[in-house]
Amino acid sequence: MRIFDPHIHMTSRTTDDYEAMFAAGVRALVEPAFWLGQPRTSPESFYDYFDSLLGWEPYRAAQFGIQHFCTIALNPKEANDPRCMPVLDELPRYLAKDRVVAVGEIGYDSMTKEEDEALARQLQLAIEHELPALVHTPHRDKEAGTRRTLDVVRESGIAPELVVLDHLNELTVSMVLDSGCWAGFSVYPKTKMSEDRMVRIIQEHGSDRVLVNSAADWGRSDPLKTRKTGLAMLAAGFAADEVDKVLWRNPVAFYGQSGRLDLDPVLDEPKPDESATYQGNSIKRGGE
């Protein structure tokens, strides 16, 4: 089973996770810029974080045979803090980078006026940079929030096929698929979406424009939920090709619209030597 996790926050995960993900079939992933749990109080904290999404994290991932891409944005929650707003002005510099395959996560948290502005501005940035957009839907008041998000997407003028609305559920999937946008589902141990519910949604709505992710982060989450969903699909009678479509071809098609999803790198490009780094690199040296 080859797996592309279209939404996972590896910054919060360990090398054990990378090993387990590789063993489970994960060969590529997208790490969206997001909220870190602890509020950031200055734009500079964001820039170091973005640099890490473009530098250290792909380097770590490569050591485990996983290709790492990212999305860059000011997340909805922190868009409410005036101290963080200057980040919006610096985004164009990051959206020009090779491994940035979308603008994201953008969207609503509490549906404030500030979030409205940040969402609209960043959808325009996606249009200017010819990038897809990864749009988070709010956890509270989800149905109304999703409807409002779709209105803003429509008003922005961005092509719906360049937009994925994420963290959907049974009540929000139809309106998103009907809009022409992609539908993203975050399969979690307890909240958001489960493997079995995911299977029923695909049975009912089909697998076109459907993305399944683990959205694993620093909270209770599981980086292997993509594979577990694939196994649940097989157990429910889906063909292996359908699983491959959901877990690999769909995310490749969605992020491929950026023109930057370079999944077949030149082999002799400098990259960390796997055998060497086991003994040499600090992240694998334990306490040395």
Place this chain on the structure above:
Amino acid sequence: MISGIPELRTVLEPEARAWLDTAVDRIIADPTAIGALFPAVRRRCGRARIDGHWTIDEAARAVLLTALPLHDPALTETVGALHRHGDPAEQRAVLRALPLIDDEGRFLFLVRETLRGNDTTLIEAALGPYAARHLPDDEYRQAVLKCVFYEIPLSRVAGLDERADAELARMLADFARERIAAGRAVPEDITPVIRAFAPADDRPAALDGAS
């Protein structure tokens, strides 16, 4: 050691060549244009390897850097900002191009910042002819030892033949003893330096026993 930019005309597609020519003209007319052009190079020109030292994107980025019609302090500021805001591929290109834009060691701060990090591709790019020429002895020795730790082959470190000395040999011999005591392998490429400079009575016995 190679330091000039390889001939790009023969390896670039016509479209990429035209883009690069235009980019150079724009930078000569307005140096701030490099801010948007520099990150776009890989997508426009490609990334294949040309020789043992350069990839296409690194060489094309070096062309842009050498086109900058700037002198200090503007040159240091502009190149420093490209590195500060660069992804690893851009940073490798800046590091490799340093000997082409400066012969006074003004950009050692970039080399030092890189050597504090853990990305071996960047460390290797930082230890080219520029570092070999300008890094003070103690920092150069630490850099070589760091390469040994990270198992970057010493053949990829510029200037080792000229700069290896007794102190470096002592550090490498101590490192070898530490590894031997821990029952771990000792990289073979450190033995020539130890043999050349460390006194015979200060060599790890196990190394002398080796071929």
